[in-house]
Amino acid sequence: MSGPVPVLGAGGWGTALAVAVTRAGRRATLWARRADFAARLGEVRENREYLPGVTLLDGVGVTANLGEAVAGADFALVVVPSVGVPELLEGLPRELGVVLCAKGLAPDGRRLTELAREMGFLRVAVLSGPNHAEEVGRGLPAATVVASTDTALAAAVQTALVSPSLRVYTSTDEVGVELGGVLKNVIALAAGMGDGLRLGDNAKATLITRGLREMGRYLHSLGAHEDTVYGLSGLGDLVATATSRHSRNRAAGEALARGESPAQGGKVVEGLRTAGLLDAWASAHGHDLPIVRAVARVTGGEWTPEMGLAHLMERDAKAELET
Structure with missing residues (x-):
């Protein structure tokens, strides 16, 4: 041994x-x-x-x-x-x-x-x-x-x-596995806000699906393998973090939607910090990450969760698989 x-x-x-x-x-x-x-x-x-x-x-x-x-x-x-x-x-x-x-x-x-x-x-x-x-x-x-x-x-x-x-x-695929774990936290914050606003199961399923699409665009732009997005560190971790009662990021998003502090008893909520970093990267490189942007604006105090929801729901209509 x-x-x-x-x-x-x-x-x-x-x-x-x-x-x-x-x-x-x-x-x-x-x-x-x-x-x-x-x-x-x-x-x-x-x-x-x-x-x-x-x-x-x-x-x-x-x-x-x-x-x-x-x-x-x-x-x-x-x-x-x-x-x-x-x-x-x-x-x-x-x-x-x-x-x-x-x-x-x-x-x-x-x-x-x-x-x-x-x-x-x-x-x-x-x-x-x-x-x-x-x-x-x-x-x-x-x-x-x-x-x-x-x-x-x-x-x-x-x-x-x-x-x-x-x-x-x-x-x-270091890039895909690492960044899947980073981005899913931000999507989970959005899922938690949806829970706090009581938006329902349709909204949660839509957010997870569109969040996965957003993850795929981001990871692909940085050279990650497409299959990684649909693996354990992509889809698997996203589903767990966006839905579980154990998820700090989901719980923090729910607290934000209720007008409460997103702090989780002194435990680190990684998505609260990385949302802003990812949004800054997207802006600097001309990438469209709408869920990341909405979460970054809410966690940064610029928008309310309701404003973040409106940002996502009022985007231009398009074909589902367009970027």
């Missing part, structure tokens, strides 16, 4: 992945930024703050020492929010394989895989799919995708995570 798999970030998803590693027959080292939090996790063996009800199995060690967490490891799962990824990567050895698990963009709008390579990491992968931590942590059946141009790294991550409750696929 190989050494422990470092899981860097002790939020809900990081905790669930650490448990998933042990179900795959490996040991995991779960790193928490705060020493007091790490000590509490190690003692009570449950992440009551971010993933209550899920027990840390015996194969999960906990530490607040980053060097200790990654010592001797072949790769690490990087599971901090996207805004914290640059700082965390600064403290990691460049020969370490990094598997980026946050579904967001770097603070300057770059893809996290781009950022990692520009910082000198040669072995980079991204993990994405319809993976709510609450369900993966409990061992409910799920599937995910690990994408990398380094096929050996992708295969190693697959081996470290695959188990009877988690099916892991590999892909070489």
Whole structure:
């Protein structure tokens, strides 16, 4: 058996992945930024703050020492929010394989895989799919995708995570897998606003379908494979995030439509920040992303959710499959 798999970030998803590693027959080292939090996790063996009800199995060690967490490891799962990824990567050895698990963009709008390579990491992968931590942590059946141009790294991550409750696929389409996970959060915010406005099932189905079309145009323009859009990290993750009671982005959108704060108890809602970054990219490159634009205007305080709905419903009539 190989050494422990470092899981860097002790939020809900990081905790669930650490448990998933042990179900795959490996040991995991779960790193928490705060020493007091790490000590509490190690003692009570449950992440009551971010993933209550899920027990840390015996194969999960906990530490607040980053060097200790990654010592001797072949790769690490990087599971901090996207805004914290640059700082965390600064403290990691460049020969370490990094598997980026946050579904967001770097603070300057770059893809996290781009950022990692520009910082000198040669072995980079991204993990994405319809993976709510609450369900993966409990061992409910799920599937995910690990994408990398380094096929050996992708295969190693697959081996470290695959188990009877988690099916892991590999892909070489880093761009498609990574950006599908980014864009679906914004579409899910819109879906949540629809829930908050009580727009009904027809509206939800329409939004998901047109959102998938929007995702496809965006991903295709950046060189992603068309099939990826309809895979786990595209359609699969979009459906889960736009409909699930576990989805922070959907819940944040619903709160916005009710005139409440979109904050989710201190948990990061990636779509709130990336909507503006994606809208700025679309404007700069002349791309039409109407759902992204509506969400960005609402989350930026320029429009109400009702104005965002009007923006989408009053667009010029066209053939369904026109861009």
